[in-house]
Amino acid sequence: MTTVLKVQDLVKHFPVRSRGVVRRKVGEVHAVCGVSLELEERKTLGLVGESGCGKTTLSRLLLNLIPATAGSVVYGERDVLKLSRKQMRPLRRDLQIVFQDPFASLDPRMTVAELIAEPLRIHGFYANGGREKVRKLMKQVGLNPEHANRFAHEFSGGQRQRIGIARALALEPKVLLLDEPVSALDVSIRAGVINLLADLQQEFGLSYLFVSHDLSVVQHVADRVAVMYLGRIVEIAPTEALFTRAAHPYTQALISAIPVPDPRKERTRRRIILAGDVPSPVNPPSGCRFRTRCFKFATLSEPEQAKCVSEIPALIDRGHGHPAACHYAEAAAMI
Amino acid sequence: MTEQLQITPEKAVSSKEFTVQERSQFQIVLRRFMRHRLAMGSLFVFILIVLFAYAGAALWKYSYTDITPDNSMPPSWEHPFGTDNLGRDGLAKVMRGLQQSLKIALSVAVIGIVMGTAWGAIAGYFGRHVDNLLMRFADMVIILPGIAVAASLASISQGAWWSIALIIGGLASANVSRLIRGLVLSLREQDFIEAARALGASDSRIILRHLVPNALGPTIVSATILIAVGILAETALSFLGFGVQPPDSSLGLLIQQAQSAVNTRPWLFYFPGFFIILIALTINFIGDGLRDAFDPKQTRVRR
Numbered sequence: 001m002t003t004v005l006k007v008q009d010l011v012k013h014f015p016v017r018s019r020g021v022v023r024r025k026v027g028e029v030h031a032v033c034g035v036s037l038e039l040e041e042r043k044t045l046g047l048v049g050e051s052g053c054g055k056t057t058l059s060r061l062l063l064n065l066i067p068a069t070a071g072s073v074v075y076g077e078r079d080v081l082k083l084s085r086k087q088m089r090p091l092r093r094d095l096q097i098v099f100q101d102p103f104a105s106l107d108p109r110m111t112v113a114e115l116i117a118e119p120l121r122i123h124g125f126y127a128n129g130g131r132e133k134v135r136k137l138m139k140q141v142g143l144n145p146e147h148a149n150r151f152a153h154e155f156s157g158g159q160r161q162r163i164g165i166a167r168a169l170a171l172e173p174k175v176l177l178l179d180e181p182v183s184a185l186d187v188s189i190r191a192g193v194i195n196l197l198a199d200l201q202q203e204f205g206l207s208y209l210f211v212s213h214d215l216s217v218v219q220h221v222a223d224r225v226a227v228m229y230l231g232r233i234v235e236i237a238p239t240e241a242l243f244t245r246a247a248h249p250y251t252q253a254l255i256s257a258i259p260v261p262d263p264r265k266e267r268t269r270r271r272i273i274l275a276g277d278v279p280s281p282v283n284p285p286s287g288c289r290f291r292t293r294c295f296k297f298a299t300l301s302e303p304e305q306a307k308c309v310s311e312i313p314a315l316i317d318r319g320h321g322h323p324a325a326c327h328y329a330e331a332a333a334m335i
Numbered sequence: 336m337t338e339q340l341q342i343t344p345e346k347a348v349s350s351k352e353f354t355v356q357e358r359s360q361f362q363i364v365l366r367r368f369m370r371h372r373l374a375m376g377s378l379f380v381f382i383l384i385v386l387f388a389y390a391g392a393a394l395w396k397y398s399y400t401d402i403t404p405d406n407s408m409p410p411s412w413e414h415p416f417g418t419d420n421l422g423r424d425g426l427a428k429v430m431r432g433l434q435q436s437l438k439i440a441l442s443v444a445v446i447g448i449v450m451g452t453a454w455g456a457i458a459g460y461f462g463r464h465v466d467n468l469l470m471r472f473a474d475m476v477i478i479l480p481g482i483a484v485a486a487s488l489a490s491i492s493q494g495a496w497w498s499i500a501l502i503i504g505g506l507a508s509a510n511v512s513r514l515i516r517g518l519v520l521s522l523r524e525q526d527f528i529e530a531a532r533a534l535g536a537s538d539s540r541i542i543l544r545h546l547v548p549n550a551l552g553p554t555i556v557s558a559t560i561l562i563a564v565g566i567l568a569e570t571a572l573s574f575l576g577f578g579v580q581p582p583d584s585s586l587g588l589l590i591q592q593a594q595s596a597v598n599t600r601p602w603l604f605y606f607p608g609f610f611i612i613l614i615a616l617t618i619n620f621i622g623d624g625l626r627d628a629f630d631p632k633q634t635r636v637r638r
Contacts, residue, residue, distance in 0.1 A: 063533055092535035104526035109548040109629075111363070118544075119534045149363065167534070 004207045005039035005062070005095075005175055010071035012057055016282060030281045031057040033231040034071070036315075037209075039175060042201065044208040046222030046239070048215055048254070052278060054231040055211045056100070059177045062209070063097055064088055075175070093123060096168040100180040102160035106152035112138070112163055113148035119170040137166040140203075142196060158189035162196070169200065177209045182217060194221055215258050219243055227251045230281060230289045233315055237322035245331035247324035249296045252332055288313050288326070296328060304328065367628035374624020377617040384614060388433035397424035399431035400582055410602050417602035419592070428584050429606050435585040436566055439500045440614070443565030444558045446504025451511025452554060456542050458512065459519030470516065476509035485568065486577040499578055503568045504561075511557055518550040551629045559622030563615050586611050 099105035406422035416425030458469035492498035570587025572578030593603035
């Protein structure tokens with residue numbers, strides 16, 4: 001498989017400043033810490049994690065919308081993060097994003113036709129056949145071209161997300177970052193949008209980074225899944241392997257929380273309930289970041305616990321078939 | 336007639352798909368504005384006032400400089416708006432005053448809005464040092480006693496109408512810039528601005544196509560206020576003797592000249608006052624209609 005986007009040791013720290021005139025830097029929010037990923041051509045990489053773990057920050061970093069603290073994002077032998085805004089522009093045709101909130105990410109003053117035409121106008125493709133292209137895109141994403149005059153607020157959530165997808169597709173990108181594309185939608189229309197995305201991937205040969213906090217959605221769409229916790233990737237595996245042989249305690253806890261539509265099975269299976277909240281990213285725990293909530297940590301002996309506290313677990317294969325960032329990773333079937 | 340009926344079935348079906356014609360934003364705004372009856376009525380009255388001021392002055396038998404033998408006459412067929420103590424025709428003077436006041440007031444609004452919007456949008460969008468620099472400058476302009484500055488600047492240009500408009504408009508734009516900056520500060524954090532950036536939009540495109548249109552409602556409201564401000568500021572300047580200079584005339588100047596004669600020759604006072612109120616009202620209603628027309632979420636049909 002060819003890699004289209006290679007992310008290496010990506011770091012983003014947001015400064016926390018004091019109040020007042022001087023605004024001294026008093027700390028840092030460790031939003032993304034040393035994330036490495038590879039997006040494969042025509043494949044979907046799912047990225048899951050709970051709220052505030054840095055998923056959205058990561059997707060913004062990949063597009064160079066916010067400056068990274070360190071690391072590299074290589075697309076076509078070029079480091080995206082080193083490019084200026086002007087140099088970035090031709091690359092934006094290949095790297096596009098669909099935003100989470102279809103209500104806020106569309107300009108309320110523009111009609112649908114103008115919204116979808118905007119990427120074409122910016123890159124100078126509107127002059128020849130832009131109107132036809134807009135019409136075609138609307139049909140492709142399942143919108144009625146007759147509604148081109150309407151404003152975004154006149155549509156339902158699912159239709160708006162389709163507008164967002166049409167906008168992202170207008171430039172015929174190679175890589176599409178989907179930042180929780182269905183989490184703002186009703187369950188009833190999620191399937192429609194997810195199937196649309198799958199069809200479009202087939203049709204245009206797109207590579208997806210599918211960011212979500214919903215494991216069951218990711219299980220359905222992704223070829224590989226990366227699990228993120230507090231700015232770090234804790235486990236990355238092919239979807240099948242992750243859901244049958246999860247090795248990191250956090251992944252196991254997440255998978256054990258997916259509801260199973262079989263009451264008998266649901267009653268007998270093991271549920272892992274994590275205690276406490278996600279630690280503050282301003283002052284993350286030393287060593288393994290998950291240890292403060294880890295059910296496994298509690299069962300370990302003292303010298304073993306000391307290792308969790310002092311040593312950051314590397315994201316490597318410890319004999320269970322795929323990389324996991326836990327010193328004591330053990331594959332376990334949770335469903 | 337027979338020709339019109341000869342529509343082949345295939346054609347009818349294929350054309351049915353695009354029964355709704357694609358309209359530009361301008362057409363949509365225009366249609367919405369046309370439905371706003373009060374605004375359309377006001378626009379009609381406003382056009383009548385403009386015609387009265389310009390065409391009327393060209394047709395009327397007296398010029399505003401003419402001195403007739405009838406002095407201090409109340410309104411009559413000969414002098415519908417009466418005459419002043421020197422025998423100058425009231426109607427001719429009001430028409431001339433309207434011309435000057437309209438020119439000044441509209442220019443003040445245009446200059447104030449264009450400068451203020453650019454000023455505020457740039458400060459709000461770029462933030463940081465640009466914002467600090469531009470807004471401290473705006474603070475400086477705002478704390479200046481406007482009339483005193485305008486008077487001293489106007490005395491240099493000797494009361495040409497465009498220089499008065501430029502000065503008042505320039506000073507007013509500082510207030511507009513603060514308003515626009517506040518709007519832009521909240522708008523620029525919205526997702527759709529980031530979405531535009533992700534598409535590769537330039538700064539100027541984001542400002543002109545996304546930020547300014549979304550700040551349009553309050554901008555139009557302040558434009559209508561600026562017209563009133565323009566007329567009042569011009570009146571004040573004329574009163575101090577730095578505005579439009581006699582024998583030229585403006586609505587403000589006419590009222591100022593008539594103030595000593597409120598009891599003896601009230602007609603000199605009523606007519607310009609009536610037009611000031613009429614202009615302010617019609618402009619406000621037109622602004623109201625424009626704001627509704629530009630707001631896509633305004634679905635209420637006005638009657």
